[in-house]
Amino acid sequence: MSVNESLTRNCYHPANTSHIAVRESLSDEQCALLEKICPAGLFKRDADGRVNVHFQGCLECGCCRLIAGQDSLSDWQYPSSGAGITLRFG
Numbered sequence: 811m812s813v814n815e816s817l818t819r820n821c822y823h824p825a826n827t828s829h830i831a832v833r834e835s836l837s838d839e840q841c842a843l844l845e846k847i848c849p850a851g852l853f854k855r856d857a858d859g860r861v862n863v864h865f866q867g868c869l870e871c872g873c874c875r876l877i878a879g880q881d882s883l884s885d886w887q888y889p890s891s892g893a894g895i896t897l898r899f900g
């Protein structure tokens with residue numbers, strides 16, 4: 811089973827607001843790191859070069875928090891109760 815096939819087995823309950831916030835002024839290296847480390851590929855640069863996080867698909871793995879840290883993220887918390895991902899294995 812491919813990673814994409816495995817990800818589609820999960821169940822997502824997106825919150826109305828993001829549980830992750832990216833800092834306004836990031837260097838190109840910080841942007842590239844965020845794009846590289848997220849296993850779900852949720853960090854994307856827009857036409858103006860700003861990084862947006864498509865939080866609805868978050869796996870809640872914490873990689874961005876651990877690797878990029880507070881230099882790149884101004885906020886990271888688990889989604890509110892009842893929202894987020896339900897992992898399905900197998």
Ligand code: SF4
Pocket residue numbers: 830847848849850851852863867868869870871872873874875
């Ligand atoms: S917690 Fe994991 S899946 Fe969610 S945005 Fe960060 S790296 Fe991506």
